[in-house]
Amino acid sequence: MPGLLLGDVFPDFEADSTVGRISLHAFLGNSWGILFSHPRDYTPVCTTELGRAAKLSAEFSKRDVKMIALSLDSVEDHLGWSKLFQATNHKADILAYNNDSSCNALPFPIIADNKRELAVKLGMLDPDERDKDGMPLTARCVFVIGPDKRLKLSILYPATTGRNFDELLRVIDSLQLTAQKRVATPVDWKPGDNVMVVPNLSDDEAASLFPSGVTTKDLPSGKKYLRYTPQP
Amino acid sequence: MPGLLLGDVFPDFEADSTVGRISLHAFLGNSWGILFSHPRDYTPVCTTELGRAAKLSAEFSKRDVKMIALSLDSVEDHLGWSKLFQATNHKADILAYNNDSSCNALPFPIIADNKRELAVKLGMLDPDERDKDGMPLTARCVFVIGPDKRLKLSILYPATTGRNFDELLRVIDSLQLTAQKRVATPVDWKPGDNVMVVPNLSDDEAASLFPSGVTTKDLPSGKKYLRYTPQP
Known part of the structure; x- marks a missing residue:
């Protein structure tokens, strides 16, 4: 019954992402990390969440926390939803939603877990949210990982409940203070x-x-x- | 690796508590439920949390959410920490901390998981917090359970990070709204x-x-x- 417990080494993995093939532990280096999943690109709550995460990226950087998102969509969809189209200089949906001239690119990678390998391994699926083929989508998970690569905190919200990023910064401040x-x-x-x-x-x-x-x-x-x- | 997932039926169990032997599903009836664990009675953060939970109990009732706490301590310790001593009319620590004349008893039961059975089964242990015998204590878990007895949301914070009860009410409002x-x-x-x-x-x-x-x-x-x- 127990899944990933506090204090467990967060499993390393390789995956495709918007910045190419990525290895989690190497990506995190000696920093803190926050891995957060969302159900689906081009959907409403996810756009508000990733937009907010992008706006707050300086707050996470200041705390030396590397951000990384994840869903079951392809790299192509992730990019179509989030990048700056250089040729035409227009911004994709998340950046346009933010309407913030200072933000020309999503400041964190999104993992493409097309095969649901990580979603299954890490207990991220939400059985109440399914794609058109009836397969479950990822829930709104958050894993906060320490510089020792161990799990420090996790949350698991369903697709219908957007997260609270102020609460995430609050708990990171608590985790970092109480670690020292x-x-x-x-x-x-x-x-x-x-x-x-x-x-x-x-x-x-x-x-x-x-x-x-x-x-x-x-x-x-x-x-x-x-x-x-x-x-x- | 995956633990209790969103949508899983939350396991029923029997346990001793401050209101006697309790069966979780029967206790919840047709209501929503919130089961929250704390590391240890007579400790600082736990006192602030259970005090706050007691003060907010009317908010949870209004939403038809039954509250139930859990730690590894005995029923005797739970009561010594939380009850009104009728003979002398004095309030135990949590009630005194609240300093609220309207609250004469903790408005929810606390489960005594002395044998760590539920803590192990539900993945609640925090390896960084141990008792004097070196055994791990319970972390600050929250499980929100729907009237269908299925897990709707969970959080897992370490002993050193007190929870945010406003966030818990916020997500319950979201869960209940989006269920309807x-x-x-x-x-x-x-x-x-x-x-x-x-x-x-x-x-x-x-x-x-x-x-x-x-x-x-x-x-x-x-x-x-x-x-x-x-x-x-």
Whole structure:
């Protein structure tokens, strides 16, 4: 029953993409990565999602996160849907949807998983969304992969529910912060909010690691675990 | 490699909980369900999350979504962390954290998965978070289950990243809307925003289904798939 678990090495693979044959681990190098699938090129929600992803690409770059998209469509369809046609200088649908003069090309590759190999292997298919031959399409999966190539976080939304890219940036900020500092981020945390000191740090260690101060909330149990500190 | 996929019947199980022995499918009845795991009772992020979940319970009820939490701790720990002590009329940690006089009991059960049976079966373990015996704890999983008992959406966050309950309500609104109407919700959609007409509806069908009007955005491909309508 369990699929890809947190902490598992994300499987390496080779695939065709809009930038040619690609090997995932080599593409990621020492960066973080976000692999996100969509159901189908030339469809409404996917266009809004990839448009938004393109607009946010500088935010992902700033965090050293390499973006890579995936669907079952061909490289030809991916390009027809997303590229700048140099000869006529016109932009394909996603870029036109964005209506942003600064963006002349999709700033990340799209994998063409025509044979459904990756979709099956990685549990990405959505049985409620099928192509004209009755074959299931890819759902809206997201895998966040660390520089150690291990899975850090995943989400699985159906075709009918567009993702929330602000939430994706929020969790990447949390993952990167908590990978470096001995803190965790509370419910609904946003960058800049206070964070929680992890339970396995003693009060003395916490005081020395977090010179901006640690505030402990009194609780009926008398246990001293609700410890906040400004984001380090 | 694939775990529980969208559309799979969510496995039924029996387990001990803060409201006694519980059977998942019977507990859910004909309602929607949200099953969410946390790493450990009496820890910081989990307290903020379950506190927030308790505060939002009316929002989940309004949507006919039954909430149920899960961790590896015992029923005794769950209760010690979350109940109202009737004899002394004092509230345990989660309720005290909320500091909300209207909330005298946790409004949802917590499952005690002491033997890790469900955590293993459902792929919930986080190898980076371990108890004092070196055993992995549960991650921050969420499973949204439809009235047909099938998996509609899932997320898997690590122990160090608290979830975003506004995002959970947002996706439930999207799931419920798109289960009833032939629309999908675009990237970053919020309730009340325009929605997209699904691709397999003809323009004529769309016009008759959505009397408030359908707006089609012109795209370079000439394809007419980017069709918006006010939320029905």
